[in-house]
Amino acid sequence: MTAPGPYAALWRLSRAGTPVALVLYRDPSSREDWIEVLRELLAGPDHEAKVTAEVSEVLGNVDLPIILAVDPEQEAECIGRLSVARDRLLERRRPVVLLLQQDGPGLRRLRQEAALASFVQGSPEVDVDEEVDVESERTDFQKVAGFPPEEWLSRYRSGDIDDTLDSALLYLRALFLERESS
Amino acid sequence: MAAQVTRPWIRLDPLRPLDLEVDGALYVDPPHGIAKRLTRFLEHPGEHVVLWGAVGSGKSTELRVAARLLSTATLAALMALDLELDLSSEPQAWEIQASLCRALVRAAERQEVPISQPLGDRLAKAGLIERPRTQVSTQASRELTGDLMSELCSHRPVTLLVDGLEKATPARAMSITRSLVETARGTSLAVVLSPALLTGPDAYEVLQNLNLRSMALRPAVVDPRHGAQAEEGQAWLREMARRRLGPHALPESILGEAARSSGGVPRTFLQLLRDAYTSAEFADRDTPEGSDLLQARREHRASLRRLLAPGDLDCLKSALGTSGVEIPVEARVRLLAQGLLLEYEVAGASDPIVEPHPLLDL
Numbered sequence: 001m002t003a004p005g006p007y008a009a010l011w012r013l014s015r016a017g018t019p020v021a022l023v024l025y026r027d028p029s030s031r032e033d034w035i036e037v038l039r040e041l042l043a044g045p046d047h048e049a050k051v052t053a054e055v056s057e058v059l060g061n062v063d064l065p066i067i068l069a070v071d072p073e074q075e076a077e078c079i080g081r082l083s084v085a086r087d088r089l090l091e092r093r094r095p096v097v098l099l100l101q102q103d104g105p106g107l108r109r110l111r112q113e114a115a116l117a118s119f120v121q122g123s124p125e126v127d128v129d130e131e132v133d134v135e136s137e138r139t140d141f142q143k144v145a146g147f148p149p150e151e152w153l154s155r156y157r158s159g160d161i162d163d164t165l166d167s168a169l170l171y172l173r174a175l176f177l178e179r180e181s182s
Numbered sequence: 183m184a185a186q187v188t189r190p191w192i193r194l195d196p197l198r199p200l201d202l203e204v205d206g207a208l209y210v211d212p213p214h215g216i217a218k219r220l221t222r223f224l225e226h227p228g229e230h231v232v233l234w235g236a237v238g239s240g241k242s243t244e245l246r247v248a249a250r251l252l253s254t255a256t257l258a259a260l261m262a263l264d265l266e267l268d269l270s271s272e273p274q275a276w277e278i279q280a281s282l283c284r285a286l287v288r289a290a291e292r293q294e295v296p297i298s299q300p301l302g303d304r305l306a307k308a309g310l311i312e313r314p315r316t317q318v319s320t321q322a323s324r325e326l327t328g329d330l331m332s333e334l335c336s337h338r339p340v341t342l343l344v345d346g347l348e349k350a351t352p353a354r355a356m357s358i359t360r361s362l363v364e365t366a367r368g369t370s371l372a373v374v375l376s377p378a379l380l381t382g383p384d385a386y387e388v389l390q391n392l393n394l395r396s397m398a399l400r401p402a403v404v405d406p407r408h409g410a411q412a413e414e415g416q417a418w419l420r421e422m423a424r425r426r427l428g429p430h431a432l433p434e435s436i437l438g439e440a441a442r443s444s445g446g447v448p449r450t451f452l453q454l455l456r457d458a459y460t461s462a463e464f465a466d467r468d469t470p471e472g473s474d475l476l477q478a479r480r481e482h483r484a485s486l487r488r489l490l491a492p493g494d495l496d497c498l499k500s501a502l503g504t505s506g507v508e509i510p511v512e513a514r515v516r517l518l519a520q521g522l523l524l525e526y527e528v529a530g531a532s533d534p535i536v537e538p539h540p541l542l543d544l
Binding site: 008009011012015016017018019080081083084085086087088089090107110111114115117118119120121122169 | 189191192197198237238262264265268269270346348349350449450453454456457460461463464478481482485486488489491519520521
């Protein structure tokens, strides 16, 4: 099974069992799209993923996956506050994903916060704007899934396709291809 | 996709210090033996030690082990100050005293050391050990803490083990350490501080003025160039993984390569294995192969390289195998604190040597 680069890493992120992970985006105009993708990725049958810009929300709500997405100008302060409280993240039963701008102020601040940086080390720091050959991926998807991504998504969402690990992965690929093709 | 109902890598749990009450069997005696060394120092009343080390080197776990060892002969009060106080702002003196009182009362209850009724009543009345705490005057909190320590010391020597201060700014960590040192006169004290305070220009102030003994928790030697010592370091990490994974054994080649790649830092070792596992699962395999570990290494290298500042690569290359003294002090302090530069105690060398983190692939 293969998947476009960013989705492979995001899928692994959702499975790693880590309380905190980092996702980096390059293109500011894609930020809202990635929030939506992460929201769908981290939601489960009995819970939604919460999107917030408040560090205090991360220290509570331990049973909800959280996407911590702050404006770039707030990133550094957010990293500082999170670093001080980082051991409280260990109480989380579902992860918090920090969405930061590639080469932005949050990442620069993370260089000063060695322990928080070590918490997210290797947990997929994803360049979600990695370039992918969309046409070739669409062809491969249809070969594996039997339908074009949009049609497969429609069937999956209407419950015609069983919710298995395979379909979860195909869902991520389809989401990506739907977004890239629109 | 592998039909994996259980995910063995969850048990690797790289970020959490071991809870010895629950996971004591997972602890493997490390080659550095820092908990035993700490214990030997702290068994002498009045000895004050500062413990420092690279991120993920196991300071919190070792402090807990030392507390357990010390509890046979002393009243060992372990406190995670970052969980007790909001270290993003300057805590007030009474708040520090209150945290201390809470830790002492918890330790007394656990070790069944009695607290007299009058003192218990005074503590309860002051509201110092309850949550939410009642604010009391600095004077009153100092008196109560002093009386509590005196009474407990009359039963057995008291040892304070303070974790979490490395999360405060250096200035705040220093101010709180000063306060703890003053309170702990006559009792033993261990404080975990950031390497930035112990390897930089502030080291003199920390160690001499406060009369603290420095104890470094260095990564295990795992580089085969260092011979038998590296075998011992690798064996320690491999055993750590085996105990955590239980029946889900990993090939020795994977464990050995992860140990070498980790630079001897246990958190990194466990993270590499965890990430190799998720890579394997993604590829429809139950057990990681060499390619999965390679993928995990790439991700960790990318993470570490993001921490580099301009000029760091040259600094790191020049440091290889030396004591690191030729690196400008500011860069050395930062690189050590970030774990990009690792400091080892190698048998036969008079001083610790430094090496760039092996994951940087320099």
